[in-house]
Amino acid sequence: MSNFFTDNKDLMFALENVDLLESVAIKExxxxxxxxxxxxxxxxxxxxxxxRRSLEVIGEVAGERIAxxxxxxxxxxxxxxxxxxxxxxxxxxxxxxxKNAGVMGVMLPYKYGGLNFPNTIYTMMTELVSRAxxxxxxxxxxxxxxxxxCDFGSEEQKLKYLPGFASGEFDGSMDLTEPDSGSDLxxxxxxxxxxxxxxxxxxxxxxxxxxxxCAKIHLVLARSEEGSSDGRGLSxxxxxxxxxxxVRRIEHKLGIHGVATCELQYNHVPAELCGMRRRxxxxxxxxxxxxxxxAIAGQALGIAEAxxxxxxxxxxxxxxxxxxxDKFPPVYDMLVRMKMKITAARTLLYETTKxxxxxxxxxxxxxxxxNGAATQAQIEKQKYYSKMAGIxxxxxxxxxxxxxxEVAYDGIQIHGGTGYMKDFNxxxxxxxxxxTNIYEGTTQLQVIAAIGGVMTRTLDKSIDGLLxxxxxxxxxxxxxxxxxxxxxxxxxxxxxxxxxxxxxxxLMARNLxxxxxxxxxxxxxxxxxxxxxxxEILAEKFLLDAQPGFDxxxxxxxxxxxxxxxxxxxxxxx
Numbered sequence: 001m002s003n004f005f006t007d008n009k010d011l012m013f014a015l016e017n018v019d020l021l022e023s024v025a026i027k028e029x030x031x032x033x034x035x036x037x038x039x040x041x042x043x044x045x046x047x048x049x050x051x052r053r054s055l056e057v058i059g060e061v062a063g064e065r066i067a068x069x070x071x072x073x074x075x076x077x078x079x080x081x082x083x084x085x086x087x088x089x090x091x092x093x094x095x096x097x098x099k100n101a102g103v104m105g106v107m108l109p110y111k112y113g114g115l116n117f118p119n120t121i122y123t124m125m126t127e128l129v130s131r132a133x134x135x136x137x138x139x140x141x142x143x144x145x146x147x148x149x150c151d152f153g154s155e156e157q158k159l160k161y162l163p164g165f166a167s168g169e170f171d172g173s174m175d176l177t178e179p180d181s182g183s184d185l186x187x188x189x190x191x192x193x194x195x196x197x198x199x200x201x202x203x204x205x206x207x208x209x210x211x212x213x214c215a216k217i218h219l220v221l222a223r224s225e226e227g228s229s230d231g232r233g234l235s236x237x238x239x240x241x242x243x244x245x246x247v248r249r250i251e252h253k254l255g256i257h258g259v260a261t262c263e264l265q266y267n268h269v270p271a272e273l274c275g276m277r278r279r280x281x282x283x284x285x286x287x288x289x290x291x292x293x294x295a296i297a298g299q300a301l302g303i304a305e306a307x308x309x310x311x312x313x314x315x316x317x318x319x320x321x322x323x324x325x326d327k328f329p330p331v332y333d334m335l336v337r338m339k340m341k342i343t344a345a346r347t348l349l350y351e352t353t354k355x356x357x358x359x360x361x362x363x364x365x366x367x368x369x370x371n372g373a374a375t376q377a378q379i380e381k382q383k384y385y386s387k388m389a390g391i392x393x394x395x396x397x398x399x400x401x402x403x404x405x406e407v408a409y410d411g412i413q414i415h416g417g418t419g420y421m422k423d424f425n426x427x428x429x430x431x432x433x434x435x436t437n438i439y440e441g442t443t444q445l446q447v448i449a450a451i452g453g454v455m456t457r458t459l460d461k462s463i464d465g466l467l468x469x470x471x472x473x474x475x476x477x478x479x480x481x482x483x484x485x486x487x488x489x490x491x492x493x494x495x496x497x498x499x500x501x502x503x504x505x506x507l508m509a510r511n512l513x514x515x516x517x518x519x520x521x522x523x524x525x526x527x528x529x530x531x532x533x534x535x536e537i538l539a540e541k542f543l544l545d546a547q548p549g550f551d552x553x554x555x556x557x558x559x560x561x562x563x564x565x566x567x568x569x570x571x572x573x574x
Contacts, residue, residue: 002060002063002064002067003056003059003060003063003064004059004060004062004063004067004128004131004132005055005056005058005059005060005124005128006056006059007059007063008059008305010342010343010346011124011127011128011346013528013532014124014346014347014350015048015051015052015055015121015124017528017531018120018350018351018353018354019354020044020047020048020118020120020354020357021044022358022361023118023354023357023358023360023361024044024047024118024357025044026361026362026364026365027116027118027357027360027361027364028040028041028047028116031043031044031047033110033116036110037110039110040110040116050115050117051117051121054101054102054103054115054117054121054125055121055124055125055128057101057103058098058101058103058125058128058129059128061097061098061101062128062129062131062132063132065093065094065097066094066097066129066132066133066136067131067132067133069090069093069094069133070132070133070135070136070258070425070428071425071428072088072090073088073090073091073094073133073135073136073257073258074133074135074257074258074428075257075422076088077257077258078091078250078258078259078260080247080249080250080260083246083247083248084214084247085213085214085247085250085260085262087258087260088258091136091139091258091259094133094136095136095139095140095168095171098129098140098168099167099168102115103115103125103140104140104143104165104166104167104168105143105146105162105165105166105167106121106122106125106143107119107122107143107147108143108146108147108150108162108165108166109150112150112158112159112162112163112166113162113163113166113167114162114166118353118357118360119291119294119353119356119357119360120350120353120354120356120357122143123294123295123297123298123349123350123353124298124350125140126140126141126295126298126299126302127298127299127301127302127305128302129141129302130298130299130300130301130302130303130306131302131303131305131306132302132306133258134255134256134299134302134303134306134429134432134433135255135256135257135258135259135432136258136259137295137298137299137302138211138212138256138258138259138299139171139212139258139259141295141296141298141299142171142172142173142174142211142212142215143165144174144288144291144292144295145165145172145173145174145217145219145288146161146162146165146166146170146172147288147291148174148219148236148274148284148287148288148291149161149162149219149238149274150162151287152236152274152275152283152284152287153238153274153275154274157238157272157274161217161238164216164217165217170215170216170217171212171215171216171217172212172215172216172217172218172219173210173211173212173213173214173215173217173218173219173262174210174211174218174219174285174288175190175207175210175213175218175219175220175221175264176188176207176210176221176285177207177208177209177210178190178205178206178207178208179206179208179263183441183442183445185221185231185234185281185285186230186231186234186281187229188221188222188223188234188281189205189223190203190204190205190206190207190220190221190222190223190266191203191204191205191222191223192222192223192224192235192237192271194224200270201224201237201270201271201272201273202268202269202270202271203220203222203237203239203266203268203269203271204266204267204268204269205222205265205266206263206264206265206266207220207263207264207266208263208264209251209261209263209439210261210262210263210264211259211260211261211262211439212259212260212262213247213250213260213261213262213263213264214241214247214260214262215241216240216241217238217239217240217241218238218239218240218241218245219236219237219238219274219288220236220237220238220239220266220271221234221235221236221237221280221281221285222234222235222236222237222271222280223235224273224277224278224280225277225278231280231281231282232278232282233278234278234280234281234282234285235273235275235276235277235278235279235280236273236274236275236279236280236284236285237271237272237273237274237280238271238272238274239269239270239271239272242269242270244266244267244268244269244270245264245265245266245267245269246264246265246267247262247263247264248262248263248264248265249262249263250262250263251263253435254431254434254435255428255430255431255432255433255434255435256431256432256435289440289441290389290393291356292440292441293393293394293396293397293440293441293446294349294352294353294356294393294396294397295440296397296400296401296436296439296440297345297349297352297396297397297399297400297401298349298400299436300345300400300401300403300404300433300436300437301342301345301346301349301400301403301404303404303408303429303432303433303436304338304341304342304345304400304403304404304407304408304433305342306425306429307338307404307407307408307410307411307426307429307430307433308335308338308339308342308407308411310411310415310424310425310426310429311334311335311338311410311411311414311415311426312326312335314414314415314418314419314424314426315331315332315335315414325414331414334410334413334414335414336541337410337545338407338410338411340538340541340542340545341403341406341407342403342407343525343535343538343542344399344403344521344525344538344542345396345399345400345403345404347521347524347525347528348392348395348396348399348400348517348520348521348524349396349400351392351524352389352392352393352395352396355385355388355389355392356389356392356393358381358385359382359385359386359388359389362378362381362382362385363382363386365378365382366378366379366382387453387458388458388459388462390449390452390453390458391450391452391453391454391458391459392459393449394441394445394446394447394449394450395446395450395513395516395517395520397440397441397443397446398437398443398446398447398450398513398517399517399521400436401433401436401437401443402437402443404433404436404437405433405434405436405437407433408426408429408430408432408433408434409430411426411429411430412426412427412430414426444510446513447509447510447513448509450513450516451505451509451512451513454493454512454513454516455493455496455497455512459516459520462520463486463519463520463523466523466524466526466527467479467482467483467523469526469527469530470530471526471530473536474536474540475526475529475530475536475539478522478526478539478540478543479526481543481547482519482522482523482526482543485515485518485519485522485547485550486519488515488550488551488554489512489515489516489519489554491554491558492508492511492512492515492553492554492557492558493512495557495558495560496508496512496557499560507568508556508557511553511554511556511557512553512557514549514553515550515553515554518546518549518550521542522539522542522543522546525538525539525542526539
């Protein structure tokens with residue numbers, strides 16, 4: 001029996017040690033929900049047990065059923081004929097298994113048939129599914145669409161759509177990208193027009209690179225304000241599959257073969273306005289994209305875990321020069337670095353989801369308190385956790401997806417020539433990982449999203465708290481090294497600020513974000529080592545490996561004129 005949750009000691013550690021009490025208590029209305037719903041927990045301990053049981057169930061489904069089907073799904077993929085997408089029979093079985101496991105409405109409230117679980121648990125589920133089949137996560141992970149309707153739709157829309165998402169009857173797609181607008185969503189041109197007599201909205205135009213564009217329910221970003229040209233003229237709409245919504249083609253991709261990526265043509269498609277006009281991009285889609293960051297981070301982490309385990313298994317079984325590969329120092333050094341990177345990424349990811357859950361809880365508490373009933377303390381927490389989530393979600397997305405690519409790369413290297421062949425899973429993990437640091441915001445865009453929080457020192461309160469923990473021995477020694485890194489980091493930030501050169505600021509942004517990420521992740525691993533001393537060696541290894549890169553980034557930032565835009569262009573034009 002293979003269970004992708006119970007065989008993962010680090011993921012089980014994350015569940016046991018992530019502190020969700022505050023956010024779960026708010027989400028469960030101080031555990032009074034059990035009065036109205038029989039399956040709601042009556043205490044935090046009961047809630048955690050529910051989470052564990054659900055993760056064990058999905059871990060078994062992932063290990064026993066989804067993973068063995070993944071290679072066939074990758075090789076054969078969905079069928080496209082006569083403008084219709086038909087998913088592979090094994091993909092259909094995978095979705096049916098997840099539906100029967102009762103995990104298709106993980107974060108939706110009880111009243112709509114959901115489990116009312118926090119984002120942290122949902123992200124753990126995405127990791128498990130992605131380890132089994134990275135492409136399946138692109139179907140399972142679209143639950144963010146129902147969450148967006150739940151957050152911003154009318155009660156009528158919630159009752160109309162959410163129970164279907166929770167039961168697995170409905171699937172969804174978020175239709176954002178267009179042929180002429182990739183990451184620049186402000187330039188979206190798909191037109192939304194309203195019949196002045198009936199009030200009915202209609203959508204006309206094209207969308208491209210739409211994951212699961214053959215879905216029943218579509219969340220669409222469209223231009224509702226005639227004459228507008230920026231994000232303030234965009235609104236969010238809901239439409240359903242119909243003859244006027246045509247799938248023109250599906251893309252032939254490098255990886256993630258199990259899910260259809262579609263080009264869509266809207267021919268006066270009837271639609272419903274979701275939320276308020278003109279808020280489509282500035283509020284609703286940005287909220288959706290923020291949620292997508294951690295979902296893709298979880299997907300990337302699952303692929304990395306699969307690549308690492310495949311490499312470790314191969315290295316233990318493959319013999320060269322009369323001993324297995326994992327006995328050769330260059331190979332086991334690679335395996336150690338792979339394991340260390342995954343642990344570091346997981347540590348940051350679940351610290352991030354904890355903050356996201358707190359932000360969501362206080363947002364709901366403040367926005368639904370009515371007549372200004374929210375306390376000042378609650379409002380302050382809402383602001384604080386919103387700022388924290390604003391920097392941590394892009395940092396986590398960047399770190400997890402870049403690490404996924406590195407681990408998948410090393411996975412092929414350990415396999416040698418056989419890893420390049422389709423007879424082994426290593427090459428599939430490599431192909432599947434590659435998209436994760438591109439879609440839902442490239443790493444470069446994650447840097448743009450995070451740099452503001454770095455410059456304004458959003459994480460300082462958390463960093464200071466982590467530095468004050470009662471470390472001893474090797475951990476205490478490491479605090480001196482981290483403080484030295486923090487001093488350099490602040491010096492680099494001050495240097496960039498003093499130059500007052502926007503081009504230099506943009507050029508150095510990635511260095512500053514990665515320096516902050518290194519400091520924060522090191523402290524998080526050190527914190528966890530106080531709970532499990534066997535993790536101390538992971539903290540030491542992470543810091544040792546990270547320091548040369550940190551110092552190189554510091555030197556680059558402080559190099560001044562040598563690293564200006566003009567000097568970079570000299571190299572490009574050489």
